[in-house]
Amino acid sequence: MKFYPGVPAMPGTSLDNHTGNWRTQKPVFDHAKCTACELCEQYCPEPCILVADDGKFDVDLDYCKGCGICAEVCPFDAIKMVLELK
Amino acid sequence: MPKVIAPRDPKEWSLFTAGHTACAGCGQSLGARLVLNAAGPRTILVNATGCLEVFTTRFPSSAWRVPWLHSLFENASAVGSGVEAALKALGKADDVNVIVQGGDGGTADIGFGSLSGMFERGHNILYVCYDNEAYMNTGIQRSGLTPFAASTTTSPVGSEVLGNTTGKKDLPAIAVAHGVPYVATTTVAYPKDLEKKVKKALSIKGPKYIQILVPCPLGWGHDTALTIRLARLAVQSGIFPVIEVENGKLTSVMRIARKVPVDEYLKPQARFRHLFTPAGREELARVQALADANIERFGLLGARAG
Numbered sequence A: 001m002k003f004y005p006g007v008p009a010m011p012g013t014s015l016d017n018h019t020g021n022w023r024t025q026k027p028v029f030d031h032a033k034c035t036a037c038e039l040c041e042q043y044c045p046e047p048c049i050l051v052a053d054d055g056k057f058d059v060d061l062d063y064c065k066g067c068g069i070c071a072e073v074c075p076f077d078a079i080k081m082v083l084e085l086k
Numbered sequence B: 001m002p003k004v005i006a007p008r009d010p011k012e013w014s015l016f017t018a019g020h021t022a023c024a025g026c027g028q029s030l031g032a033r034l035v036l037n038a039a040g041p042r043t044i045l046v047n048a049t050g051c052l053e054v055f056t057t058r059f060p061s062s063a064w065r066v067p068w069l070h071s072l073f074e075n076a077s078a079v080g081s082g083v084e085a086a087l088k089a090l091g092k093a094d095d096v097n098v099i100v101q102g103g104d105g106g107t108a109d110i111g112f113g114s115l116s117g118m119f120e121r122g123h124n125i126l127y128v129c130y131d132n133e134a135y136m137n138t139g140i141q142r143s144g145l146t147p148f149a150a151s152t153t154t155s156p157v158g159s160e161v162l163g164n165t166t167g168k169k170d171l172p173a174i175a176v177a178h179g180v181p182y183v184a185t186t187t188v189a190y191p192k193d194l195e196k197k198v199k200k201a202l203s204i205k206g207p208k209y210i211q212i213l214v215p216c217p218l219g220w221g222h223d224t225a226l227t228i229r230l231a232r233l234a235v236q237s238g239i240f241p242v243i244e245v246e247n248g249k250l251t252s253v254m255r256i257a258r259k260v261p262v263d264e265y266l267k268p269q270a271r272f273r274h275l276f277t278p279a280g281r282e283e284l285a286r287v288q289a290l291a292d293a294n295i296e297r298f299g300l301l302g303a304r305a306g
């Protein structure tokens, strides 16, 4: 990470910190069930939910802490939390 | 046909960036992200001490893509007042939002004097209180916004008392009493309501106050996945009324479609565990009475407020 004398921190540099390694479980997105309702994106606290090339929602595992909020708010049962063994 | 959306990534669009070190499932990190993205890039943030300050600015990084200042716990509103006065002197006050933000401890207790001064002097500033109902960053001490019967490290459960013996300080009413033109409450369960209120507040000249209920899995002792559900149940049970007060008049309330008993809200939280023991029966009834009193006071089930 770059250090700028006189400027304590540059904008958005938290992105250098990959909080994904905190996780014990990860969300797995079923693109066939996803209706692109946007609820998971709205509620992810990081935020680390993105729209993939097929227009369906998915997760950026570099940052996902595995809280399970996205799976809990999904009305279409398109997100499953699975234990992640590293 | 299900809708299909063009690729997008919060690394590009969000003014509040991932990689911050809030606990998994932190309601406050979601609240702050919603507030800043609603306010937009022409915003200066002044932050009081607390979790939000700590988890967004791990030295030497920042989760903010706008100018952001932190000085002390007690003086965030005074620093914000200075920022606003400087913008005025530079002739830039019209197109820049100044938002001062802090936790419930920073707002209701430690920074309360400087907040009152900011209201009194009429600065054009939006103050946002992220209410997680205790001093979380230092390990869950009771604040003036900790609800009745909640167990914290300074309001523990024992043979003599069952958690916090006092109720939540009525900060929105205190803001209204200062003559603040716009006062509102909301929770992270309702992002559209939250965004609408932030935008509306910023369109009004003078001091504004918004209090957002933000569940804290660590301090409330709930499953990280339940942050949104609890923020919704707090409203549907009447525990946390979502209101808008403009120029001293109650102009909107969030209606309760189906009234939920307080048990549904309290049970998933370890801080209220003692209410579901035989010793806690009386306290549980008092929590229900407090919720019922809110419903009555703001007409949450009755006819539309005018």
Ligand SMILES: Cc1ncc(C[n+]2csc(CCOP(=O)(O)OP(=O)(O)O)c2C)c(N)n1
Pocket (backbone or CB within 6 Å): B028, B049, B050, B051, B052, B073, B074, B102, B103, B104, B105, B106, B107, B110, B132, B134, B135, B136, B137, B138, B143
């Ligand atoms: C004057 C002063 N007193 C105490 C502290 C220690 N302190 C730092 S963060 C914090 C808790 C903040 O609580 P709150 O404002 O509710 O925000 P939260 O962490 O819950 O988001 C405390 C007590 C401090 N930094 N300065």
Ligand code: SF4
Pocket (backbone or CB within 6 Å): A026, A027, A043, A044, A045, A046, A048, A049, A059, A060, A063, A064, A065, A066, A067, A068, A069, A070, A071, B025
């Ligand atoms: S599990 Fe939590 S952090 Fe991970 S994508 Fe879902 S809401 Fe975001």
Ligand code: SF4
Pocket (backbone or CB within 6 Å): B021, B022, B023, B025, B026, B027, B028, B029, B051, B052, B055, B132, B136, B137, B215, B216, B217, B218, B219
């Ligand atoms: S202690 Fe609570 S408020 Fe602080 S980062 Fe963790 S979940 Fe958020």
Ligand SMILES: [Mg+2]
Pocket (backbone or CB within 6 Å): B103, B104, B105, B130, B131, B132, B133, B134, B135, B136
């Ligand atoms: Mg707090």
